[in-house]
Amino acid sequence: MNTAAAFRPFQTSLAVQQLAEGLTFSLDNALHPLSLLAVSELQLHLKHQQEWAGKMFGVLVVRTETGELGYLSAFSGKLAGENHHEGFVPPVFDGLVDGGFVNEGMTKLTRINEEINSPETDAVQVELLKVLRKDHSTSLQYRIFEQYHFLNKLGESKSLIEIFGDRNPPAGAGECAGPKLLQYAYQHKMEPLALAEFWWGSSTRSDHWKHGEFYAPCREKCSSILAHMLS
Known part of the structure; x- marks a missing residue:
């Protein structure tokens, strides 16, 4: 450097x-x-x-x-x-690196949110997706903290x-x-x-x-x- x-x-x-x-x-x-x-x-x-x-x-x-x-x-x-x-x-x-796990993780969160907000997703699926979102978000944040x-x-x-x-x-x-x-x-x-x-x-x-x-x-x-x- x-x-x-x-x-x-x-x-x-x-x-x-x-x-x-x-x-x-x-x-x-x-x-x-x-x-x-x-x-x-x-x-x-x-x-x-x-x-x-x-x-x-x-x-x-x-x-x-x-x-x-x-x-x-x-x-x-x-x-x-x-x-x-x-x-x-x-x-x-640097969490902004192209192809890094942070961008991949945020992309997955976006997809989960889209499914939650989709009119085709029923109430049971919404609750399951919310649990999935929370678990994924927690796991992603922990992995980010490990990099510092x-x-x-x-x-x-x-x-x-x-x-x-x-x-x-x-x-x-x-x-x-x-x-x-x-x-x-x-x-x-x-x-x-x-x-x-x-x-x-x-x-x-x-x-x-x-x-x-x-x-x-x-x-x-x-x-x-x-x-x-x-x-």
Whole structure:
């Protein structure tokens, strides 16, 4: 994998080097000057991408193996219906791959729904199909969760199933910006220094998200994952 594909170096300067001196990763340093510098550069790019509005973005300030300072960028979930965009880290697991089991599984769910809604399907068949749909959906979701494996700073890998233990992972777990950024950094032997996440654009789902404001990683989906990744 090409490290340079997602890594964006800062312009080398004494000020940047000084800001990074003694900096160790913490979820509390989202507003560190280097985080804000990375955010400002990413937001300058986002201003020219109007179709990307209404999304959580994140930056991770990193130091490479050669000591170069820069940052990685990520978005939560999908962006414009896609998992891959130039300049952003890839997903931990790509369920959109053509011919993959996710697409096949969703196609089967669509067929079941069509049968349920067909006027030719009697009441008994409908109930049987609903049970089949639930079982298939549960099995598909479990298989998806098994594909998400996250590294920690020691190089140890755990799946979402292992991370959440006796709890079912919430839908969308593993798709947030923070875990995606840390995963890419660990894979490429980069040292994480500071993480910042912000909402960009309007929100159609909730008034909670405000354009340009910073937010901590969500507790429901990310806290367990990050606890492992930072251990």
